[in-house]
Amino acid sequence: MRTQVAIVGAGPAGLFLGHLLRQAGIDAVVLERRDRAYVEGRVRAGVLEQVTVDLMDRLDLGRRMHREGLVHTGTNIAADGELFRIDMAALTGGASVMVYGQQEVMKDLFDAAEPRGVKVIFDAEDVALHDIDSAKPHVTWRKDGVEQRLDCDVIAGCDGFHGVTRAAIPAGVLKTFERVYPFGWLGVLADVPPCDHELIYCNHERGFALASMRSPTRSRYYLQCGLDEKIEDWSDDRFWDELCLRLGDEAAGRVTRGPSFEKSIAPLRSFVGEPMRHGRLFLAGDAAHIVPPTGAKGMNLAVSDVVMLAEALSEYFLDGSEAGLDGYSARALARVWKAERFSWWFTGLTHRFPDRDGFDRKIQVAELDYIRGSRAAQVTLAENYVGLPLV
Numbered sequence: 001m002r003t004q005v006a007i008v009g010a011g012p013a014g015l016f017l018g019h020l021l022r023q024a025g026i027d028a029v030v031l032e033r034r035d036r037a038y039v040e041g042r043v044r045a046g047v048l049e050q051v052t053v054d055l056m057d058r059l060d061l062g063r064r065m066h067r068e069g070l071v072h073t074g075t076n077i078a079a080d081g082e083l084f085r086i087d088m089a090a091l092t093g094g095a096s097v098m099v100y101g102q103q104e105v106m107k108d109l110f111d112a113a114e115p116r117g118v119k120v121i122f123d124a125e126d127v128a129l130h131d132i133d134s135a136k137p138h139v140t141w142r143k144d145g146v147e148q149r150l151d152c153d154v155i156a157g158c159d160g161f162h163g164v165t166r167a168a169i170p171a172g173v174l175k176t177f178e179r180v181y182p183f184g185w186l187g188v189l190a191d192v193p194p195c196d197h198e199l200i201y202c203n204h205e206r207g208f209a210l211a212s213m214r215s216p217t218r219s220r221y222y223l224q225c226g227l228d229e230k231i232e233d234w235s236d237d238r239f240w241d242e243l244c245l246r247l248g249d250e251a252a253g254r255v256t257r258g259p260s261f262e263k264s265i266a267p268l269r270s271f272v273g274e275p276m277r278h279g280r281l282f283l284a285g286d287a288a289h290i291v292p293p294t295g296a297k298g299m300n301l302a303v304s305d306v307v308m309l310a311e312a313l314s315e316y317f318l319d320g321s322e323a324g325l326d327g328y329s330a331r332a333l334a335r336v337w338k339a340e341r342f343s344w345w346f347t348g349l350t351h352r353f354p355d356r357d358g359f360d361r362k363i364q365v366a367e368l369d370y371i372r373g374s375r376a377a378q379v380t381l382a383e384n385y386v387g388l389p390l391v
């Protein structure tokens, strides 16, 4: 088999890139280790920046999102139970975010893939990259016990944090930067109405909490928890009690309790591997970087990467220029590091750090109070939260 671009991974990065290249008339094949139901079923991100909403529209995939998604023009912060609102639209000249689950985005991308000729090969085992330093790289894998080979001009590594493509960059070339946080997020999904029509980020002395949602009838709540905690120790009753404590009386009074149908613990990490290019291999999304979920940047960064990569690949295949490919890593990383900074800062502002003392707590409280009273501080938060422009 031969194609122009071999894309490894059919998560948001890989599938958006597949659609973008198809739209540009560039041939691509997406190789995915799992099956469609598994990829689509993963409960992950839920807040889309304008960049992602625009891309859904540009690919003519946005109809259901505009019908079912929830536009948020503001977000809320609770400091020890006292709520204040950040009016993102007023502070940023009208920008907003869209609440629409990653599962729904994936469903829309997969539904449109076959009719539009976006080729996806599921259940591709043992994907391996070859000759990425040469002008003629290729990818091999096994499917149904049979070895397969795909010759290509370029490989896009869109296979997430635990994929194989980043590891193909020689250790002496790849530089990694990492911060592992001493806590995780215990997340719950329940078919109950959310306690607020917008998100509430809570800093409480017992730890962080987030009130979020997927729809007017489906709530997504998170609690900061220890990394050694076990799901089975968190009954639904214990979760709701702790959530209400951290939210404070005002928001807790509006919480509807109900049985959870998904409960999981995710560790928090900041990570960047650079450069995002080596030879004919280009990394995008979680394959190159991870952010803690505070600030909802993970999937949106995957999207901004592939928008930039698709532009560079179009320049290369359609105009014969390598300038875009040469500049891709630096251009993508400039935006990635700003989102890393914001996610790290917002995590530091809202979480309890077991190794920090009373002084740190006072600084946190002072900063929250400053944000509450300062338009300038709110503008900074809002413009990062809705997503920085693509430059």
Ligand SMILES: Cc1cc2nc3c(=O)[nH]c(=O)nc-3n(C[C@H](O)[C@H](O)[C@H](O)COP(=O)(O)OP(=O)(O)OC[C@H]3O[C@@H](n4cnc5c(N)ncnc54)[C@H](O)[C@@H]3O)c2cc1C
Residues within 6 Å of the ligand: 008, 009, 010, 011, 012, 013, 014, 031, 032, 033, 034, 039, 043, 044, 045, 046, 047, 102, 124, 127, 158, 159, 160, 161, 162, 163, 164, 266, 284, 285, 286, 287, 293, 295, 296, 297, 298, 299, 300, 302
């Ligand atoms: C538990 C959890 C909760 C999250 N919550 C949020 C949130 O609330 N907000 C937010 O913005 N972000 C969140 N994220 C982050 C967000 O989901 C990711 O940033 C986003 O999925 C990145 O997309 P991606 O396509 O780069 O990687 P992925 O979504 O990881 O997709 C990579 C794909 O590659 C496939 N793959 C892996 N290895 C191979 C291989 N060897 N061969 C072939 N295919 C392979 C995988 O099966 C997968 O389908 C969360 C992530 C996790 C894990």
